[in-house]
């Protein structure tokens with residue numbers, strides 16, 4: 001049994017890579033980072049700790065990225081920088097230029113954890129982890145949008161082909177503009193291998209068809225709550241099959257998940273997620289998911 005490998009979106013989460021928001025967030029210029037009106041660094045830092053407490057209670061092992069004064073305010077969104085397979089990690093290359101410095105942190109952390117580096121995304125390609133959804137261990141769906149481009153998808157496909165993994169690209173809409181953050185994972189989250197929460201109005205039709213083909217049941221995210229959460233009500237964190245962590249304060253979304261048989265942990269993290277424009281799932285980079 002290896003201690004890395006997460007080619008699945010919903011197997012029990014065992015080991016993750018995270019980075020605490022700290023000095024960089026406290027000093028962040030909200031305009032430079034495209035943080036919203038609700039941004040408040042102190043409160044975001046407090047909210048982050050409730051996620052940490054929950055993960056530790058659930059027995060998830062957390063590996064921490066080194067804390068340094070590097071000004072990388074977005075580096076708490078660790079899901080976007082590494083894609084961890086059973087053979088090692090691919091170090092990704094974010095489409096948001098201000099995040100470029102995060103790749104070196106991930107590479108160092110993976111090496112320190114004994115996770116081989118399968119490869120790195122290089123210029124001009126970009127891929128963010130929030131755009132990557134495992135359909136099964138040999139099939140990776142990737143959103144092609146503002147953060148992940150065609151060169152990136154081609155490079156990722158080449159790196160993963162020797163592992164027998166097919167990479168399928170899906171066009172994302174512009175939605176709220178070129179500066180905003182919209183990932184495939186913002187509009188579809190797996191709750192189990194056969195169950196997903198989706199936001200149909202901006203879901204690529206071809207991706208919808210793929211889910212149908214794979215026999216995935218779909219729960220539609222209530223539109224008013226998706227909009228009220230700045231698109232963060234769908235970007236949930238799945239702890240295990242039908243056990244999820246979502247933002248508190250979205251009762252219709254919660255009820256929809258519960259009526260599909262999910263156990264829901266809701267945490268108050270609007271300032272962190274809406275303020276910093278990222279979903280709860282984005283705060284956790286899975287290193288190991290397994291039964």
Ligand SMILES: NC(=O)NCCC[C@H](N)C(=O)O
Nearest residue numbers: 077130181276277278279282
């Ligand atoms: N996977 C995610 O949910 N990533 C969120 C990234 C948020 C960050 N502020 C960004 O714009 O890149």
